[in-house]
Amino acid sequence: MFECYLCLNKKRAGYGGYYCDACNKIGKIIECYGSDEVLDILEQTCLRKDKKLRDIKIEKVKKDKEEDKKVDIDKAHGLAPTPPPPPTTRSQKKKTSN
Secondary structure: OOEOOOOOOOEOOOOOOOOOHHHHHHHHHHHHHOHHHHHHHHHHHHOOOHHHHHHHHHHHHHHHHHHHHHHHHHHHOOOOOOOOOOOOOHHHHHHHHO
């Protein structure tokens, strides 16, 4: 019936109030620290900015390209790792011991 004006899904704290208990606490935090600082903290902790994501993706692509180049250079010089020999089975051991 009487919903909070901020979160829009909880009931208001009192008949004459506009906000629920949680939103009242948020309001008190904003009064204490200031809206700019609280907004800055929320953006840094809760939101991912496009620039930050783009930088992460660019670093990942660069790292992948460097690894690919390293593998290509190793293959060209014959330095590619050779696979380990297959394990010797019991039947193979019997054949070699006779």
